[in-house]
Amino acid sequence: MGKIIVSENVTLDGVVQDxxxxxxxxxxxxxTHFTGADREEWSAIEYAEARDAAALLLGRRTYEWFAARWAARPGDWADRLRELPKYVVASAALDGPDWNHVEVVKGEVVEEVSDMRRRIDGEIVVYGSRELVQALLAHDLVDELRLTTFPYLLGAGERWFDRIGPATRPLRLVATRAIGHTLALHTYRPERDA
Structure with missing residues (x-):
């Protein structure tokens, strides 16, 4: 059975916008403000995550952003992203460059993703895709949250958890890892029996 892994970059106050x-x-x-060894370590973690993934699940805008930047990029990380199956939730036609192994998810998203979890063995990684992630969280379809926090307090902007509904969603911290001198990776799993 597959696991939905949400892997996101966020500010300390939860902003994901732009x-x-x-x-x-x-x-x-x-x-874009972090460079050097911190960025290299972050890149190594992200590449390992892609290497271990069985598939990517993306919203349309996130897919177009990634495809425009990764479809022709050289290197092992780009090669891995190209070879992964990509499932794109899109209500409109996809724009931009084609990327290998892309399937548009049609139909009701919750049903489709639930079916995907049954069909795919391994980690189904979600990057970006704020509206998709909010729907997945609202329907308890996320098996793990990996949040890389950036040391900025913006005080404004779209946040991940603004629209997931009023119900409390208990999470359990399963790992914390420093990334260089500026970033931290926090991994949470839902407490479904709480």
Missing amino acids: PTGEEGFALGGWF
Whole structure:
């Protein structure tokens, strides 16, 4: 049985909006401020995650962002992302460059993702895809959250957990890891029996 793994970059106050500064958000670009050894260590962790994944699950905008930057990029990490099966939740046609092994998820997302968990053995990794992640969390379909926190307090911007419903969702911290001198990776799993 597959596991849905949400792997996200967030600020200390939970903002995920415009990490690279390309969306025009006044406080965007926070992801681009770290370099050197911290970035190299972060990249090694992300590559290992892609290497261990069985598939990617992405929203349409996140898919288009990744495809535009990774479809023709050289290197082992890019090769791994190209060879992974990619499932894209899209209500409109996909734009941008084609990427290998892409299937558009049609139908009701909760049913489709539940079926995907039964069919795919291994980790199904979700990057970005804020609206998709919120739907998955609201329907208890996330098996693990991996949040890489960046040392910024923006005070404004879209956050991950703004729209997952009023119910309390207890999580258990299963790992914390420092990434260089500035980042931290926190891994949580739902407490489904709590």
